[in-house]
Amino acid sequence: RKEVEQDPGPFNVPEGATVAFNCTYSNSASQSFFWYRQDCRKEPKLLMSVYSSGNEDGRFTAQLNRASQYISLLIRDSKLSDSATYLCVVNRGTGGFKTIFGAGTRLFVKA
Amino acid sequence: SQTIHQWPATLVQPVGSPLSLECTVEGTSNPNLYWYRQAAGRGLQLLFYSVGIGQISSEVPQNLSASRPQDRQFILSSKKLLLSDSGFYLCAWSGGGKSDTEAFFGQGTRLTVV
Numbered sequence: 001r002k003e004v005e006q007d008p009g010p011f012n013v014p015e016g017a018t019v020a021f022n023c024t025y026s027n028s029a030s031q032s033f034f035w036y037r038q039d040c041r042k043e044p045k046l047l048m049s050v051y052s053s054g055n056e057d058g059r060f061t062a063q064l065n066r067a068s069q070y071i072s073l074l075i076r077d078s079k080l081s082d083s084a085t086y087l088c089v090v091n092r093g094t095g096g097f098k099t100i101f102g103a104g105t106r107l108f109v110k111a
Numbered sequence: 112s113q114t115i116h117q118w119p120a121t122l123v124q125p126v127g128s129p130l131s132l133e134c135t136v137e138g139t140s141n142p143n144l145y146w147y148r149q150a151a152g153r154g155l156q157l158l159f160y161s162v163g164i165g166q167i168s169s170e171v172p173q174n175l176s177a178s179r180p181q182d183r184q185f186i187l188s189s190k191k192l193l194l195s196d197s198g199f200y201l202c203a204w205s206g207g208g209k210s211d212t213e214a215f216f217g218q219g220t221r222l223t224v225v
Contacts, residue, residue: 006154034213043201043216044155087155089214091205098168099145099205099214103154 001026004090006102013109017078021105023071023088033064034089035073038104044087047073078109113138117202117217124224130175130189132220134202137183142204144185145214146177149199161185197224 006023013019025033033050048055050062050071061074071088088102117134124130136142146158157170159177167177174193178186185202202217 008154041199041221043219045216046213049213098157098160099143099203100157101147101155 002103003027003100004088004102006088006105008103008105010106010108013078013107015078015080015109015111017109018074018076019078019107020075021073021086021088021107023073023102025069025071025088025090025100027090027092028069030069030090030092032091033071034091035060035062035071036087036089036101038085038087040084044101047086075107078107080109080111083107083109113204113215115202115204115215115217117220119220120218122220122222124192124222126194126224127191130187130192130196130222132187132200132202132222134185134187134217135183136185136204139183139204139206141182142206144179145203145205146175146185146187147201147203149201151198155201159187192224194224197222 004025011019035047036044037047038044048057048060048062050064052064054063059076063072075082085104085106087104090100092098114137144161147155148158149155159167159169161167161179164179164182175189200220200222203214205214
């Protein structure tokens with residue numbers, strides 16, 4: 001079983017739609033969580049951190065459920081520019097801090 | 112401010128040739144350093160990570176090796192490349208110790224083994 005698992009998609013949604021991604025992680029010792037965005041043939045960049053209390057940044061909302069070991073990302077009012085791959089990221093601190101990426105979920109927003 | 116440099120951006124190498132990719136970080140000390148590979152249309156695979164000079168952990172058995180000769184320098188190497196080594200290689204750093212900071216990526220090296 002992979003340490004971080006995501007639905008690869010693709011998710012094809014019209015502009016203005018709301019779309020949600022989920023991600024599960026297997027290591028209960030995981031300490032911090034992030035969502036990254038990766039555009040085609042580019043390096044990943046941080047979209048937002050995921051806190052236990054949940055956090056919101058404009059149209060983006062991230063939630064963490066430690067008991068069930070999953071992370072979610074909600075995008076409201078999708079824009080064409082939201083088309084990208086969204087990577088779930090988990091840091092665990094056992095014997096050295098290690099950052100593990102999910103394989104990513106591809107999103108296509110269409111006019 | 113912190114910056115990460117990775118080079119070269121693009122590389123075409125014949126099968127059996129050696130490889131050396133270099134990554135350096137500026138503006139921070141004792142970072143955690145990572146090498147990832149992304150095959151075409153696939154997710155990021157962690158290859159190596161390092162929490163300090165000379166300390167390398169390997170995630171998957173492979174044809175590659177990594178070294179950290181200086182605090183902010185991370186090198187990915189191979190003695191003989193295979194076709195399957197083709198991919199997008201990304202170096203990244205995050206805060207040292209048990210910091211939960213985000214990971215910052217270099218712009219990547221697109222390697223094609225022919």
